[in-house]
Amino acid sequence: MTGTVDLAPLVAALPATCVVVDPDQMGGYRWDRANDPHAGMPLAVVRATSTQDVQEAVRFAVAHRIAVVPRGAGSGLSGGSSAVDGCLVISTERMRAITVDPTSRTAVVEPGLFNAEVKAAAAEHGLWYPPDPSSYEFCSIGGNVATNAGGLCCVKYGVTSDYVLGLTVVLADGTAVDLGGPRLKDVAGLSLTKLFIGSEGTLGIITRAVLRLIPAQRPRATLVATFASLDDATRTVLDVTRRMRPSMLEFMDRTSINAVEDLTRMGLDRDAEAMLVIQSDEPAPHAAAEIGQIGDICRANHAAEVFSTDDQETGEAFTVARRMAIPAVEKQGSLLLEDVGVPVPELGALVRGIAAISLAREVTIAVIAHAGDGNTHPLIVFDPMDADQSARAHRAYAEVMELAIALGGTITGEHGVGRLKKAWLPDYLGQDALELNKRIKNALDPLGILNPGAIF
């Protein structure tokens, strides 16, 4: 549908250097970190500088019935911003303004800013934007909103949605609409701000967000515990979350521990079946006391080793180790990166089931988890040159999602459905909820212009 489109009017309507058509340059806009093998070649990439630019681009796309693929920093893990053939990629990477108002404890941000940059701007005022995806140094806040991104501190502080008070969204017809604002409570009209959060570019393009900030996080006390048994580790998680709210509660299995140890040589216990990294940010001396109680719970559950520290740098080193798990495992081959979540009491069953799938399909699956949320990232390792192993890896990828659904869980806790997981969405949602999703999509994007192939 794109062969004969004349881009000149679009180029003329936008600031210089906004429209990219060079195939080499466009290569950088075809994939996100999911490396979708089916990614297409865009007609053009629009590097918008403002809400108005985005509106111009969408209106042009509507006039010519061209698909629009919105794009933040391209750090997505579900193929939500894979290009489709002949589409207009609208990138928000150049929209990077931020204003922090310490009195109302809010920030107004453009979507192209990295999560870490939002945190840094807040920190200048003694404030904190909590959501912390592991990719926080290179994921955009717009993408965070579009996927309702999570992270490590969510177990205590919630997800992106909990910090978004308002949005400006460019709709499928090019209208820009302001929703919500810097008001901590607001129930006038339907909860549309929340609807757009996590909609993965299928309902509109986010061009501005009003974020809620909170006072800076306090120093953390950190505990690291290793276990000779998976069950002991997952039972520890339940014993902790039943009573307390640690500010981080992360899990690594043997495979990921060893991958990180290969990379860092920091002295992790290679024989452990599981490791938990737990932090408390209660005011001193309560952080240390809470970590002390958690240590007791670990020991009661037969922990092999329990180490705790008040030192911020040492604690941060273990957090970094945990964050390093994905790149570390990636050294062993290509990854299918899972994101399944279950009700916390089913965590043990999920982890054991994943081990069984790994065994049956003869593929390595490393498991890391935001354990306190029941949100796991099984990393399925495979050699893309080995067709049989690739097939087994993809089979395992499906089976992990099916297992999560069977345990009352979700196919994606924080990465999004994108293009890679949409085949499993009907099974997860059921027919009625899926139909309801589609009714909203059709009401807001009747031409199907926005991010076609993502979610639905």
Place this chain on the structure above:
Amino acid sequence: MTGTVDLAPLVAALPATCVVVDPDQMGGYRWDRANDPHAGMPLAVVRATSTQDVQEAVRFAVAHRIAVVPRGAGSGLSGGSSAVDGCLVISTERMRAITVDPTSRTAVVEPGLFNAEVKAAAAEHGLWYPPDPSSYEFCSIGGNVATNAGGLCCVKYGVTSDYVLGLTVVLADGTAVDLGGPRLKDVAGLSLTKLFIGSEGTLGIITRAVLRLIPAQRPRATLVATFASLDDATRTVLDVTRRMRPSMLEFMDRTSINAVEDLTRMGLDRDAEAMLVIQSDEPAPHAAAEIGQIGDICRANHAAEVFSTDDQETGEAFTVARRMAIPAVEKQGSLLLEDVGVPVPELGALVRGIAAISLAREVTIAVIAHAGDGNTHPLIVFDPMDADQSARAHRAYAEVMELAIALGGTITGEHGVGRLKKAWLPDYLGQDALELNKRIKNALDPLGILNPGAIF
């Protein structure tokens, strides 16, 4: 459209005593606490006992094109559950089951349970459901979800929406759909759970909610400060919220202080222009220390008197005094109960502006506020027998909303639009956002069966 409807098939399809048609009995289902003078007479009231009952009733309504007005405990303050002539009121008051799972820290609740009963059930397991509207002893959890209710602890703990993980909703065609569930992170599909929260019965009828619970709140330290100047009080609010997260930050003006003192004789300072009641629930001794710092801020802002206590009962007495403001002011006449909110830095301008409106319209307006959220409840007192005063009161009611909009605020922070505030919704939302709201409404309820006249 209802004159000739034969209710026999509906009566036959539902358990005994579900369908009420006696006009006297139906009288109790025509109004909520907004006492909407335009409330109509229902065709019948269905006191549902299950999701299936609600489905039966909605299907019957669809078949006969009868309006449906969903109803919780009838404690709403915006006329969201005023009956309309010839409608089917669907009351969820008999749906009162609750199951608490301490391991996943979630509760599955039916909508008819009172908020206080949810809190009590959670407390049996050492857990806490934070949202606490002042009506918590007689408002239903279903109504809380339908209005995205707030309360006093929201300033630290957020609103209803922050605690709802899943819903069962009966749609406008009688389909029941399960959304979300006991998973702390879930981004599979659009954020439909959030969309139904605060939709005031216009998109579906909530028949089940999965709630997130947190560990029991710690003991509170409480501070009460009085001020001879409104500006000093509102400046104190800003100085506190800029740096800290008290678990309660309430404001009362001179009129409400005096009304409460008339009722309670607890020794409140009748000459104060404003009083703040502030709590901290940080772990001891930090609660007392935080309250100490807040006391310093009060004194730096020329507080007339600052009193603080660690004693739970004394602290609770001041919270009760604050909660008593509405019934206390109500003794002076009929009330138009406002719910406007502004960005916190505009709180002073809002309170001063309300005083000016009170003076200009010659009506008493008592102001209480969840000050830390910028959410105020101006209580406009009038004698309904005095036509001229009533007209001035209604004029003031409108002007308060217009003032809030002019200050970048909302016409309703936590009560909902209902039928009483819908005339101001277009001004607040603007044409594009309003149209977007309507598009969602039409997509989900094309026949306009659900709660017609509410919000839209």
